[in-house]
Amino acid sequence: MASTPPVCDFGWPAVDATLPGVDGKKHAIFEQAGPNGLVVAFICNHCPYVKAVIARIVRDAADLKKEGIGFVAISSNDAGSYPEDSFDNMKLFAAAHGFSFPYLYDEDQKVAAAYGAACTPDFFGFNSDFTLQYRGRLDASRKEEGAPNLRRDLYEAMKQVARTGNGPLDQIASIGCSIKWKETV
Template identity: 45%
Template sequence: MKRIAMAEVRSTFSLRPGDSAPAFRLPAPDGAMHDLQEIRGTEGLLVIFACNHCPFVIHLAAEVASLAREIGASGVKTVAISSNDISRYPQDAPEHMSSFATEYGWDFPYLFDETQAVAKAYSAACTPDFFLFDSELRLYYSGQFDDSRPKSGTPVTGADLRAAVKSMLAGEPAPERPYPSSGCSIKWKIGSEPSWFAPR
């Protein structure tokens, strides 16, 4: 994969395979509340930490929508969560989230984690960061969407995540060493950064 001149953070502090999905109850931009148990699918749940402005998220957004529809038909639902500090990144505020979701065809819940407590509970490090849970909401896969990066020239396919979903639904063992998610760091509120955060 070609090197790109862009700040890139890799998620290395994710939940361990087999860990339970941390519970949450968060608002959508319209104020409607959604919780983990309500949005889970019969066969699993994909949790994505995302935001509106990150070029890594924008690069994958349309294919994320396609994958979500595909796996949703198999009983694996999807939710995206934005945890960025909107006082410093107002483009990620809830009033802009609905238009972003519409633009890229995200027909799954896109929720706002104002306190950043959910991102910390999941040990999320970057946008996008992907967490795939099985039918019992146990972590099966935490890793990259695929090998593509902005300006890399590599097509966006979702190959890694699609393969993980396929293996999970087939009852196969989880990948032992998945390549970690890559992207922009979550924009933590100043003074409340998690212990694993190392500014670049």
């Protein structure tokens, strides 16, 4: 089922946590920040919206690094109900797509709940003070990859954050599969 997150709550403070990564190490979210900010992306392995744009996510993460923006991806889906999103499958997904950023597992879903993550993909863009400046889409792609010349909404917004500390006032929410919550969350 498709879900759309709310619009950006400018100034909302990022939440730090330490989670296991597919590289076998534990990573603190804040340690992934660059000098100009951080993108926290909630994704998963099985979502058709993520699959349609994963190459673009990897590209934009690499390009944002050049702008001083760090990037981290988190999977919070209930792997018991959605085995394709298991930690072992996260390792395979990251390797298959050449992730150059940490891919972390939020097994108890506390981080997704703290962020108010609504869908996959759901992007949170923070400035160097860890205050929210962007909560929007990657680009206009949906369940299918969009045209190659689509405006790179996340990338352009975070370039602005890198240069000014502030995100654009006009943002278009991401859309994707809803986070697959456990019954106990």
